[in-house]
Amino acid sequence: MLLKRSAVFARCYGIVIARRAASTKLGAGQMPKIPSPKHLKGFLDEYIVGQETGKKVLSVAVYNHYLRVNDKIKKDDLEKERLLLECNAQAELEAQEKHNLDDELVPRNEAQAGLKNLQRQLEETRALSDEAAKNADDDLELSKSNVMVIGPSGSGKTLLATTLARILEVPIAITDCTQLTQAGYIGEDVEVCIERLLVDADYDVSKAERGIIVLDEIDKLAKPAASIGTKDVSGEGVQQALLKIIEGHKVEIVVERPVKSTTDNKNNQTVQKKEETFVIDTSNILFMIMGAFVGLDKHVARRIESLKSLSKGGPDAVADPQKTKNDKESQFSNAIENIELSNGKSVSALNLATPTDLVSFGLIPELIGRVPVITALEPLQRTDLFHILREPKNALLDQYEYIFKQFGVRLCITESALRKVASFALKEGTGARGLRGIMERLLLNVNYECPESGISYVLVNESTVDSLQQTEYSLASQVDAKYYSRGQRDDLIRDVYLEDAELGAVLDEEFGRTPTIKKNKSA
Structure with missing residues (x-):
């Protein structure tokens, strides 16, 4: 009997210690960093x-x-631990109280002392739990903040989104909104983003x-003014369907999950799939809504100009038909409007976009209200495009140098040539994506001629890029x-130094x- 009671006391005491350890661990924030x-x-x-x-x-x-x-997970775990451990400790106490404390194998004073000690520990545990809940503001629930990114x-x-997902080591799914429709219509339902x-x-x-x-491409869901009063299953209908998912609700989806991969008699891979039902709580999923919103900057610029005219109170407050005509024509331009602020600073009109502007563009207010964080990206300038070619990890120049290295060719592109490429990309108005298209046209002949040709070095300088300009409005294909064999390495470096001393020094060190x-050039 003494051993039995000792086991009861040890188990109860272990529960209390485990409770304290769990509180300490969760209170210390043992969540993903x-x-x-x-x-x-x-x-x-x-x-x-x-x-x-x-x-x-x-x-x-x-x-x-x-x-x-993490705060929500921590509070849920603390509450589960508290309920479980209190329930177990209370059950042990009730069992101990029902037991005969006057057992002849256990002195009365020892049993009573053990019981009082256990009751005191349970009260301390409850007090610590209540204090921790009080300090954690248990009734305070942080609201969800999704993000909208506007930019050309x-x-x-x-x-930006894929890079953030990489550093946080979380899964990411990118869905093109132009493919979405309301449930029951041809196209993809909005739940496809959760499935991905x-x-x-x-x-x-x-x-x-x-x-x-x-x-x-959330801007492609904008409801045009002409469709007011009509059924818009791929525009406003999709916006309405997205509301509950973005806000945070449990969504049930049926997914065909691969269970077995086999090979048929023709050596073709076949995958057997099984339908499974999953319930996903979207309240902890971060939604990043993105779009170019072409023409929004013109709308913002007109709004600000109207406000300036109204503040002056003069005849300029009346819309000028000629100015309205010019504004409509300017909507076909790729250039983003700039706004002159009162402090003399010029900023992109997209930075001054308000929720009201987005509603005017065609997004429903309910959707905008669920995306409280709105930021705009600046249009890239020539300097930005030049740095994109050389500086980031996985830079475009590094990629092409690596490709040419695979077939034994050292590709050399001077700084002046890269700046000219950036200028061409700026004219095309397609941002950083336009850089790859220009580089592909620039290196097409080089990539064709070099493999298995005996060419060891290739130089692309400013004159090479200038020859890419076929006409004022188009680039050559x-x-x-300039090509060099292995024995013409000195000629290569001499030609490089004529236009890019920094690249020449890199080649000197490399070889x-x-x-x-x-020294001769500086002399």
Whole structure:
């Protein structure tokens, strides 16, 4: 009997100790480490050039979102631990009280002392739990903050989202909103974005519920003024269907999950799938809504000009027909309008967009209300495009140098040539994506001629890029660069130094040469 009672006391005492250990562990925040906003922005700086304001806004928004997620998980775990341990401890106490404390094998004073000690420990545990709940503001629930990113094509919207998902090590799903329709119509239902996130999380529900969903091209869902009063199944209808998902609700989806991969008699891979039902809680999923919103900057500029005219109170407050005509014509321009502020600073009109402007553009107010964080990306300038070619990790220039290295050719592109490429990309108005198209045209002939040709070095200088300009409005599809054999290495370096001393010094160091050509050039 003594051994039995000792086991009871030990078990109860172990429950109390486990309760305290659980409280200490959860109170210390043993959750996935969230990088600070500065660390997040520093990571973004390695891959994305410019967009300082946008990177700061997204870093803070993502940091606060995952703080909210961890806080919610911590509170849920604490509550579960508290209920479980209190229930177990209370049951042990009731069992002990019913037991005969006057057992001859256990002295009365020892049994009573043990019981009082256990009761005291349980009261302390409850007091600690109540204090922890009080300090944690148990009734305080952090609201969800989704993000909307506005910016011209090629400004880095999608790259920002994918880079953040990489550093946070969370799954991400990017869905093009132009493919979505209301349920029951031809197209994809809005739940497809959750299904893609689940697939990216390898069908792990808990992992998917901490992921990021990017709804790209959201501006294509804008309801045109001409469709007011009509059924808009791929525009306003999709916006309405997205409301509950974005706000945070449990969504039941049926997914065909691969269960077995086999090979038929013709050596073709076949995958057997099985339908499974998953329930996903979207309250912890971060939604990033993105779009170019072509023409929104013109609308913002007109609104601000109207406000300025009204504040003056003069005849300028009346709309000028000629100015309205010019504004309509300017909508076909790729250039983003700039607004002159009262302090003399000029900013992109997209930075001054308000929820009212977005409603005027065609988004429903209910959708905008569920996306409290709105940031705009600046259109890329020539300097930005030049740095994008060379500086970020996975830079475009590094990619092409690596490709040519695979077939034994050292590709050399001077700084002047890269600046000219950036100028061409700026004229095309397609942002960073336009850089690859120009580089492909620039290196088409080179890529065709070099493999298995005996060419060891290729130089692309400013004159090579100039020859790409076929007419004032179009670029040529192929140009000729300068080719060098292995024995003409000194000629290559001499020609490089004529236009890019920095690249020449890099080649000198790479080939172990004394930079005599640089001295001759300076002389």
